[in-house]
Every structure is written in structure tokens, then in C-alpha cells.
Amino acid sequence: MNLPFTSSRHPPSTANEVLTCNTLLKQNGDNSGFKSHLISELISRTYFHNMVTHLLEAAFQREVYTRMDNDEYMNGDILCEIKLNILKEFWGEEFEIGDDAGLIWMRQPHYYMGPYPYTYSAGLTIGTAMAKQLEENPDEVVETWLETLSLGASMSAQELAKL
Numbered sequence: 001m002n003l004p005f006t007s008s009r010h011p012p013s014t015a016n017e018v019l020t021c022n023t024l025l026k027q028n029g030d031n032s033g034f035k036s037h038l039i040s041e042l043i044s045r046t047y048f049h050n051m052v053t054h055l056l057e058a059a060f061q062r063e064v065y066t067r068m069d070n071d072e073y074m075n076g077d078i079l080c081e082i083k084l085n086i087l088k089e090f091w092g093e094e095f096e097i098g099d100d101a102g103l104i105w106m107r108q109p110h111y112y113m114g115p116y117p118y119t120y121s122a123g124l125t126i127g128t129a130m131a132k133q134l135e136e137n138p139d140e141v142v143e144t145w146l147e148t149l150s151l152g153a154s155m156s157a158q159e160l161a162k163l
Helices: 010-027 032-069 076-094 099-106 116-136 138-150 157-162
Strands: none
Touching: 010 032, 010 116, 010 138, 032 076, 032 116, 076 099, 116 138, 116 157
């Protein structure tokens, strides 16, 4: 599968977030409260939100597309039921999930325009790898990274990863 890289924002913003966090961690190494805050922000905003949210959106998409491929009837109530079931299965019985949580599928229409959750995950992965490479070998990587950024969203995720 050759997924289009629908958003050029993800690798650059993720790489920037990781580089900024790591720089601040190095500059404030002894301040454990600040260090905890930075790590918490990176995990909760960059990784947890983006990875878990988009994993759940991908599961929702897969179920909806499977039903559509089977010519099953679809309406808002059914979409809410699918989303609620995915949330309950993912979080398990440890969390109380209200019936209104099924409405979450409506909050971001762009999640359902093509394989968005998959390209988002690819972008986060590429951005994280680039941040690591930029920190470890900046002289060898900067020019390639700048060239990659200049391409915008013109490449598939696989092509971008190879570059």
C-alpha cells in the first residue's frame, strides 16, 4: 500500500517538539519538576494523543470501511455504536465510558478523509527518527532534512521515510 503523505506538518512539528524538549531537558537537567513537566507534555500531547487517538480512529475507519464494502446500511446511530464499541474494547472494563462517547467520531471530519490516521502515525515516526538523527549527526543530516522539508506533501509516507 502506497499511502499519500497527506500532511507535511507531522514530521517537521514532531521533530521540532522532540528537539525542543531534549534541548530544554539538557539545559534544565537538575530541575526535576521542570523535567517531569517536559516529559509529561511530550508523552501526553505528542505521543499519547497522536498515537492513541489515531490508532482508535484507524480502528473506527477499518470497521466502517469493512461494513461499507459489505454494502451494510450506515447512519449516525450506527457510527456512534461502532465508535463506542471500539472505545470500550480498547479501554476495557477499568474505565467507565458513557454512551455519549460514541459521538467522538464527529469531532474531526478530516480524520475520515482517506487513510489520515495511518499517514499521521507515519509522520510521527519519521519526525521522531529525524529528531534523533539531527541530534546525533547534525552535520550529516541537516541538508537532507532541509531538502525533505522543501518537498512539502509531495511524497508518499514510504518515499519520505526512504529520503
